[in-house]
Amino acid sequence: MCTGKCSKCIGITLLPLAACAIVSNILLYFPNGQVLQLSEITDLVWFFHGILGAGILVILPAFMMMGAGGAGCCANRCGMLLSVVLSLLGFAGGAYCAVISSLGLIGGPLCNTGDGEYLYPFRNDTLE
Known part of the structure; x- marks a missing residue:
């Protein structure tokens, strides 16, 4: 059995997940459906x-x-090499997204203090 059938299933699964990630990132620019100033976006x-x-x-x-x-999918060495390289690229993209998202969770939200000033109240900016 060729591994191409399994990779085709994985590729079909990755497309909606990538689309959800793109839409989710775009929605971060418009919280609550409002257009904010650049200084009000995290x-x-x-x-x-x-x-x-x-x-x-x-x-x-x-x-x-x-x-x-x-037919003959396992005999195509160039295609297999390209698949491995692109898979590493996808892994790097997923790791980049996970690192930046983790940093966002660690830093906390950007909040309105009530007087129109936006700051990160939960961020620890001290050197100690």
Whole structure:
């Protein structure tokens, strides 16, 4: 049995997950459906972790995996090498998204203090 059939199934599964990551990152720019000023949007959103990391860099291997399979799929060494390289690229994109998201969870939310000033009340900015 060729592994191309399994990779085709994985590629089909990765496409909606990458689309959800892109949509989720875009929604971070419009919280509650409102258009905010640039200073009111959290700083880690500008790293485009959902659009670039978990979106585009995961869609590339997903399309490669969907194209896998068929007659003589295991004998195509160049295609297998490209699949491995694109899978590593997708892994790197997912890891980038996980790191930036973790940093966002550690830093906490950007909050309105009530006087129109936005700051991170839970962030520990001390050197000690």
